Amino acid sequence: MIADVRGASVEETRSRILAATREIYALRGSRGTTTREVAARAHVNEATLFRHFGTKGHLLAAMLDHYNDTSSLNEVLDGLTGHATLEEQLRVLGIAAIESMRRKEDLIKIAMAEEIADPHAQVCVWRAPTAAKESLVKYFGQKIEARELRGDSAWLARIFMSLFFSYVMARRLWSGIDAPQDEAVEMMVNMFLDGARAN
DSSP states (O other), rough: OOOTTOOHHHHHHHHHHHHHHHHHHHHHHHHOOOOHHHHHHHHHHHHHHHHHHSHHHHHHHHHHHHHHHHHHHHHHHGGGSOOOOHHHHHHHHHHHHHHHHHHHHHHHHHHHHHHHHHHTTTTGGHHHHHHHHHHHHHHHHHHHHHHBBBBBBHHHHHHHHHHHHHHHHHHTTTTOOOOOHHHHHHHHHHHHHHHHHHO
16 A cells, blocks of 8 residues: 655645546546556555545546636636727637537547547536537627627537547547648638538
8 A cells, every 4th residue: 555645735636646547547548547546656545545545436527627627717718808800809718618528638539539439428528529519509699699700619610620620539530631730720710610600
């Protein structure tokens, strides 16, 4: 058994446990993640892990909430008023989406694999993406009301994010036509606006 790291604060201990959980979860998924292995990787006793999180289910939910934070997207959305044109706003959103997905690529992949295996098991995996979706739907709704875009706000959000999701998550599929990030964002924003811009 691994001895707890002496002198670590509660927050440091929680952070180590969450980081270890993410590493193991990304390799083995929910079923393959054991509290014993997480505790060993985090250099804590398993009792310490349970004292902080209670159950394996609570541990996984806490890890997913911790690493799927949507505050950065909301900050980006709040800061869009400083960008004059719709094109500039969408470019900023596109870059933020790519960077966010790259930070969470391991979690996205395992969540998708687990959803295929058991579509009802991973509700907590999609809490943060659902919150992000709601923020984007609201943003696109405002653009429709301002007569800058046309269509259904939920569909616009889905299509917009799908472009960037494909760019990040399907790199191997599209490797022959890859482009630098800024160039890809500009192309995707232009294609999106060709279909969604209000006349």
